[in-house]
Amino acid sequence: MYISNMTHFLDETGNLPKEMPRQARELASFMALVVDSTTRKSPKTLASTDIRCFKKDCQGLIKSEILGKKDDIHWVCNECDNEGVISVWQGTRWDNNSGKKL
Numbered sequence: 362m363y364i365s366n367m368t369h370f371l372d373e374t375g376n377l378p379k380e381m382p383r384q385a386r387e388l389a390s391f392m393a394l395v396v397d398s399t400t401r402k403s404p405k406t407l408a409s410t411d412i413r414c415f416k417k418d419c420q421g422l423i424k425s426e427i428l429g430k431k432d433d434i435h436w437v438c439n440e441c442d443n444e445g446v447i448s449v450w451q452g453t454r455w456d457n458n459s460g461k462k463l
């Protein structure tokens with residue numbers, strides 16, 4: 362289970378830092394994709410995305426939803442046990458609800 366605070370990946374300009382270990386960068390890019398995709402529709406139950414799971418040899422696709430009160434984003438792979446929660450994504454550049462109330 363990956364518990365991620367989106368702001369921990371960002372530099373002071375709100376972007377993913379250019380210099381970042383490859384694995385961290387891949388994970389951060391994945392999280393950014395999940396936030397972007399999930400906040401387009403803000404589903405309250407698990408909904409399909411076209412994002413590929415990042416586990417090696419997994420061909421699964423990610424499903425995601427917005428969780429209850431705190432609006433954390435929960436994502437799961439539909440093939441393997443890869444799963445996580447992203448918090449503090451609100452107002453990041455991938456937040457499609459920025460300025461709107463959920």
Ligand SMILES: [Zn+2]
Pocket residue numbers: 414415416419420421422438439440441442443
């Ligand atoms: Zn997977």
